[in-house]
Amino acid sequence: MRDKRSLLSVRGAAFGFGTTRILQGIDLEICGGQALGILGPNGAGKTTLLRGLLGLRKPMVGAVERHTKSVAYVPQQDRLSPEWPLSTFELVCMGSARSRFGVRWHTRSVREAAERKLDLVGLLHKRAESFADLSGGQRQRALIARALMCGPDLLLLDEPTSGVDRPSQAKIMGILGELGTASDSAPAILLVAHQLDLIAGWAKEILWVADGRVDRRCVDTSDSTEKLEGLFGGASHG
Template structure:
């Protein structure tokens, strides 16, 4: 469970969020929408504990969270990483490597199989297709069996087919495995199965009301 209580956040050049209060229950699928620059990423970074609120409090009773950020080194050809290495890095903790290897190989194999990545496990991630890169991102997130997956517009710049596959994977994680999902998206139709949609607007967060918008797409 995650609860925001009158949370506010300001950077040096001004306030980004104020009076933010909402709750995410275990296993819920929450969509977050809002215009560019509205403060969606700041909200997510507060939720993950990457930023500290300047006022109010964020309560986190979530045992394990996996985060899929907007930017990674996936498509960076100067970072040499295979599919297997990226997915396996989802299991890295602050334990020295020799003490954290037990059971790791088996788990990596299971997840690579599940996401159809076993055949391309030795390939460099910079050289696989956009759709395969999305599968790698999600596989890395779920490998540690988190109870909540938080995604910050992971579909940016993705083609339609890859985008649809990403949504399919998320819905499967939510519906079949009961995982909680918090998903920032620009597309309302991605969030049809969401338990609730929150809108970040005018520096605060409130439940999304369709009637207030002329267009379905933001």
């Protein structure tokens, strides 16, 4: 297992828009190998929290400290414009941050890494296809492959199972499960989800986002979905 050193620390942070605070009083410590689900009702600020942790949104007060540069994220697939005729392979190569003076070379090692990641998510045969032409589930898996290109210590995913059919959801969670058990390269994974039952068997802890607060709660993966839903106030619709 990757060492359990702290990858991300949040101290008394508040996030919001303009002068409006959506979330406040956040204290968090994320360490290597952890698997956390971010759950909560619609509009509670799950994505705001994720963007704050990524550094895409500055905290209004407090601090977010990332102790690793190797951070990757998977956006919601519908945030990306279908107007770009990117091939799936080109999309995955984007995940490699290697550049020299702003020039990004797709060296042989980058291309080989991209093929391995595509193979890992079961999309190697789709490498030449346009990203926009893939199904929702395939697109999401391609985005996970892209995120893995930098060998992240910390992987953040924004509703990767949203708008995806059940078999694809299971595939995506299966890939994340495999990542979490990889012996020497398990990244810490934070995943925003809208269905508790999907992540109940995967996440060891839940960040419950509601009423402007973030509560960290441990979950027993053997608990039934009904019991968990009771604990999290019927979060499956969140």
